[in-house]
Structures are given as structure tokens and as C-alpha cells.
Amino acid sequence: MTTAAATFDARAAARAWRPPPLISSPLWRYGIYLLALAYAVVALGTFEVNWTRAAEGMARGGRFLAAFFPPDFTSQWRDIQEGLLESLTMTITSTVFGIALSVPFALGASRNLAPLPVYLFCRGVIAVSRTFQEVIIAILFVAMFGFGPLAGMLTLAFSTIGFLGKLLAEDIEDIEKSQAEAVRATGASWFQLLAWGIQPQVLPRFIGLSAYRFDINFRESAVLGLVGAGGIGDTLNSSLDRYEFGTSAAILLIIIGIVLVCEYTSGWIRRRVQ
Amino acid sequence: MLVIEGLTKRYPTGDLALDSVSLTVPDGQVMAVIGPSGAGKSTLIRCVNRLVDPTAGSVRLGDTDLTKLGDLALRRARRRMGMIFQEYALVERLTVMENVLSGRLGYVGFWRSWLRRFPLKDVEEAFRLLNRVGLDHMVDKRADALSGGQRQRVGIVRALMQDPELLLVDEPTASLDPKTSRQIMRLIIELVRERGLAAIINIHDVLLAQQFAERIVGLRAGRIVFDGSADAMTPEVLTAIYGEDDWTATIRKADDEDDAGDGEAEAATDPVRIAAPQ
Numbered sequence: 001m002t003t004a005a006a007t008f009d010a011r012a013a014a015r016a017w018r019p020p021p022l023i024s025s026p027l028w029r030y031g032i033y034l035l036a037l038a039y040a041v042v043a044l045g046t047f048e049v050n051w052t053r054a055a056e057g058m059a060r061g062g063r064f065l066a067a068f069f070p071p072d073f074t075s076q077w078r079d080i081q082e083g084l085l086e087s088l089t090m091t092i093t094s095t096v097f098g099i100a101l102s103v104p105f106a107l108g109a110s111r112n113l114a115p116l117p118v119y120l121f122c123r124g125v126i127a128v129s130r131t132f133q134e135v136i137i138a139i140l141f142v143a144m145f146g147f148g149p150l151a152g153m154l155t156l157a158f159s160t161i162g163f164l165g166k167l168l169a170e171d172i173e174d175i176e177k178s179q180a181e182a183v184r185a186t187g188a189s190w191f192q193l194l195a196w197g198i199q200p201q202v203l204p205r206f207i208g209l210s211a212y213r214f215d216i217n218f219r220e221s222a223v224l225g226l227v228g229a230g231g232i233g234d235t236l237n238s239s240l241d242r243y244e245f246g247t248s249a250a251i252l253l254i255i256i257g258i259v260l261v262c263e264y265t266s267g268w269i270r271r272r273v274q
Numbered sequence: 275m276l277v278i279e280g281l282t283k284r285y286p287t288g289d290l291a292l293d294s295v296s297l298t299v300p301d302g303q304v305m306a307v308i309g310p311s312g313a314g315k316s317t318l319i320r321c322v323n324r325l326v327d328p329t330a331g332s333v334r335l336g337d338t339d340l341t342k343l344g345d346l347a348l349r350r351a352r353r354r355m356g357m358i359f360q361e362y363a364l365v366e367r368l369t370v371m372e373n374v375l376s377g378r379l380g381y382v383g384f385w386r387s388w389l390r391r392f393p394l395k396d397v398e399e400a401f402r403l404l405n406r407v408g409l410d411h412m413v414d415k416r417a418d419a420l421s422g423g424q425r426q427r428v429g430i431v432r433a434l435m436q437d438p439e440l441l442l443v444d445e446p447t448a449s450l451d452p453k454t455s456r457q458i459m460r461l462i463i464e465l466v467r468e469r470g471l472a473a474i475i476n477i478h479d480v481l482l483a484q485q486f487a488e489r490i491v492g493l494r495a496g497r498i499v500f501d502g503s504a505d506a507m508t509p510e511v512l513t514a515i516y517g518e519d520d521w522t523a524t525i526r527k528a529d530d531e532d533d534a535g536d537g538e539a540e541a542a543t544d545p546v547r548i549a550a551p552q
Contacts, residue, residue: 188380192387
């Protein structure tokens with residue numbers, strides 16, 4: 001011990017020590033940095049900006065925004081009200097259906113619960129649902145079921161499966177194995193294992209994610225109207241088409257307000273269930 | 275009586291965890307299994323209640339061949355084997371009472387268990403056992419609010435709720451301090467004796483094994499290298515199990531430093547004293 005301490009200079013070692021870099025080989029490290037820099041320079045060079053057009057555009061954009069003031073809540077109030085109600089109905093039904101459907105898919109997509117064929121099938125459905133943006137799915141459903149909130153509802157329910165299914169499945173795969181094992185060791189059935197070994201472990205996250213998805217579904221329902229899937233987005237779209245920018249502004253303000261309320265509420269719920 | 279014959283487990287990774295292990299545990303016997311980490315102790319008891327499926331060999335509990343059971347019959351058989359875990363393995367977000375009642379899951383249907391409507395006599399038994407281990411005032415506390423020793427008591431009660439004939443105990447004291455470890459071991463042995471259960475106890479602590487078990491089995495790399503009474507432990511035996519080291523201090527002492535006045539009844543086993551050859 002003493003001889004080792006005598007020959008070992010800790011101070012010099014401390015001075016020479018540097019935290020290990022992310023990429024250990026200096027050739028790769030500087031090579032990658034250099035490539036990234038070169039790409040950024042070349043990419044910037046390919047931008048074609050027409051500065052005079054942009055300057056004109058600024059003024060145009062300003063006039064466009066100015067047209068939104070003052071927001072006009074009154075003249076189209078009935079339409080706004082109808083659209084809002086439709087959007088909220090769409091949000092609630094799609095969230096409820098989506099959650100109900102996502103649970104079996106989440107169970108099937110958990111490698112620690114499902115046999116391989118079931119796992120692959122459920123992961124497949126979830127992947128498809130996550131691949132396509134809501135608007136694209138909405139266009140398909142509008143083509144299948146016609147204009148209106150039914151198409152919007154189905155779209156949102158379908159994308160809820162992808163969102164919740166994937167995140168819940170990941171949470172189920174991350175559970176503490178020993179707790180589930182202890183439940184199995186008592187002679188519990190498969191459903192009892194779910195209810196006693198797994199549900200208590202994933203419930204807080206499941207509730208949090210559901211609240212978050214509700215919030216997302218409302219925001220999406222506003223966008224889906226633009227492709228004819230009903231709701232407040234429809235009202236917004238037609239007001240824009242009719243150059244009633246005051247009404248558009250009123251709708252946007254209402255959407256912002258509701259999204260804020262949803263976001264605050266879902267945040268509060270998530271904090272409470274931990 | 276538990277009869278294990280030629281039990282072999284090879285994991286998909288290729289590791290041979292158990293290599294043709296044969297053992298007989300008579301009714302009412304407390305058997306400790308010692309051995310280094312990775313020797314196959316956990317795999318051994320998990321192959322008994324089939325949390326792990328063995329590759330070859332047979333395990334018979336009474337007249338039932340456990341290795342040949344289908345799903346439903348396996349669930350029935352698991353009711354007869356209580357298991358106590360390292361790190362307790364309580365369902366953390368459930369209450370003490372729910373954890374204890376989960377020991378009855380093999381006996382009640384899904385909806386009854388879902389609605390927590392267990393038969394009155396089950397709840398009564400739960401209270402009786404919780405009172406026995408001194409936790410009857412904590413029934414509605416969440417399991418994650420308990421201390422280590424308290425959690426393991428809940429784990430013990432959960433296993434006993436199954437009304438088992440065999441206890442499988444996996445490193446019950448691995449995450450407890452020395453004093454709590456002794457209390458927990460004493461409690462397990464006491465309850466096992468009271469009910470005349472057989473028990474297989476995996477344990478790291480050679481001293482505790484000697485003190486509380488009448489029979490000790492040493493595993494090394496999936497094979498039995500020692501099987502004898504607790505007082506047959508010698509440094510040579512420990513060398514065979516764990517490898518070369520100075521073992522004299524490990525097995526010498528026994529009962530003389532037993533902590534007085536910790537409120538626990540003394541274990542029924544006679545503490546063993548072994549004179550290490552100097």
C-alpha cells in the first residue's frame with residue numbers, strides 16, 4: 001500500500017485526466033464534425049432566397065394578419081358553436097374508443113406477455129397507425145364514409161391505438177418482473193396476473209397517457225376539419241374560404257383557449273396519479 | 275414429500291444452470307441451499323414451481339409430477355407451494371392487505387379477485403397472520419411505504435396464505451441488515467415448524483444456513499457438491515462449494531452472539547457449533 005502510494009502520483013494523473021469523448025477515435029470524431037460542417041455550408045448554398053419578393057411578402061403577410069382583427073365572435077356564433085360541439089364530441093368518443101381498443105393491442109404488443117405471432121401482428125397494427133399522419137388517414141376515411149365527424153372520429157380513434165398502444169406496451173415491458181413473478185407463483189390465472197401483477201404497475205402511466213391523448217385528439221380534431229372530417233376545423237375552413245377573417249380569428253382564439261385548458265388539466269392529472 | 279430427479283436446465287443462451295440434480299425433501303424438513311452466485315440456486319426452486327421450465331428431469335410433489343402439468347393443473351399445484359422472494363417482490367402499489375390476499379388468487383375466480391371480494395375466512399386468516407407477524411396495524415398501507423423487514427414479513431404472510439405444504443424461499447435476507455435477517459429467518463423457521471411445512475431456502479449466508487436449517491445442500495455450477503447435516507460443514511466442504519479460501523472464521527461461531535431481547539421467539543433448531551480444525 002505504502003510502496004504503491006509512493007510510486008503512484010495521483011496529482012499528475014488527475015491533471016492528465018480528461019473525460020472520455022463520445023467518439024473515441026479522433027479520426028472519426030473530427031471526420032464527422034468536418035462532414036457535418038461541410039454539409040451545412042453546402043446546404044445553405046443551395047437556398048435560393050428572393051429577397052425582394054420576401055420584402056414584399058412581409059407587407060402582404062402583415063395585411064393578412066391585420067385582417068384577423070378584431071376577432072368576430074358574434075356574426076357566425078351559431079356555426080362556431082356547432083363546430084365546437086362537434087369537435088368535442090369527436091374528441092371524447094374517439095378517445096374512449098381509442099383507449100378501449102389500444103389496451104388489447106398494448107397487451108398483444110408486449111413481448112413479455114404475448115407469444116411471437118400475436119406480438120408481431122399487434123406491433124404491425126401499431127406501426128401502421130403511427131406511420132400515417134392523421135390528415136392522411138382522415139382523407140382515406142372521408143373517402144370511405146363521406147364528409148363529416150364520423151370520419152374524423154374514426155381517424156382519431158385509429159391514431160390513438162398507435163400512440164397509446166405503443167407507449168403502454170413499452171411500459172408493460174418495463175415492469176418489475178419479480179412482482180409479476182410473485183403473482184404467478186401463487187397460482188394466479190393469466191387474467192389475474194394482468195389485474196394483480198401488471199395493472200397496478202402501469203396504471204398511473206396509463207391514466208397520464210390517456211389524459212395526454214385526449215388533449216392531442218382535440219388539437220387534431222381542429223386540423224382534421226380542413227380535409228372535411230367535420231368539427232371546428234370545418235367551420236374554420238369555411239370562414240377562411242369566405243374571407244371572414246374576423247370569425248377565423250375568433251375560432252383560433254377559442255381553440256387556443258381549449259387546448260390550454262386541456263393541457264393544464266392533463267398535466268394536473270398526470271401529476272396527481274404518480 | 276418433494277422428489278427431484280435428474281433436473282437439468284439449459285437456458286436459451288446456452289448456460290447450463292442445473293446439471294442433473296437429484297434431491298429428496300421429506301415432509302417437514304428445512305433444507306438450506308448454499309452456493310456461489312450463478313450456481314443455480316434460484317433456477318432450482320423456480321424449476322420446482324415452474325416459473326422456469328426445466329429442460330429435463332422430473333419434480334414430484336406428493337403424487338403429482340409437476341413437470342408434466344398443463345396450465346390449469348399447474349395453477350392448482352402452485353397453490354401448494356408458497357414462495358418467498360429476494361427483494362420481497364410485493365406489488366408495490368397495492369396495499370399490505372391486497373398483497374397478502376394475492377396469496378389466495380389460485381383459490382378465487384377472476385371477478386371475485388378483481389372486486390377484492392375474498393371469502394370472509396380468507397380475510398380473517400390474513401388478519402390472523404398479519405397480527406402474528408406484528409403488522410395488523412398496517413393493513414391499508416401501500417407496500418412501498420414499508421421498511422425492508424416489514425415487506426419481507428408481508429411476503430412471508432402472502433406465501434402462507436396459500437396454505438402450502440412446501441415453502442420455496444429465495445434469498446430471503448439478501449437485502450436486509452444482519453439483525454433483521456436473523457429475525458426474518460427465525461420467523462420463517464418458526465412458522466414452518468408450527469405448520470409442519472417442508473422448506474427449501476436459498477441463502478448466501480453460511481452462518482444463517484447452519485443456524486436455521488437441519489440439512490444443507492451445496493451447489494456449484496449446477497451440481498450438488500455437498501448434501502449433509504448442518505454440523506457436517508467443514509472448511510473442506512466450503513472449499514468444495516465456493517473454492518479455495520480461509521473458511522475457518524466463516525463456520526466457527528454459532529449461537530453465542532444471538533441478540534437478546536429483540537422480541538422474537540427463539541428458533542426451534544439447535545444452533546450448531548463446529549470446531550474448525552486449526
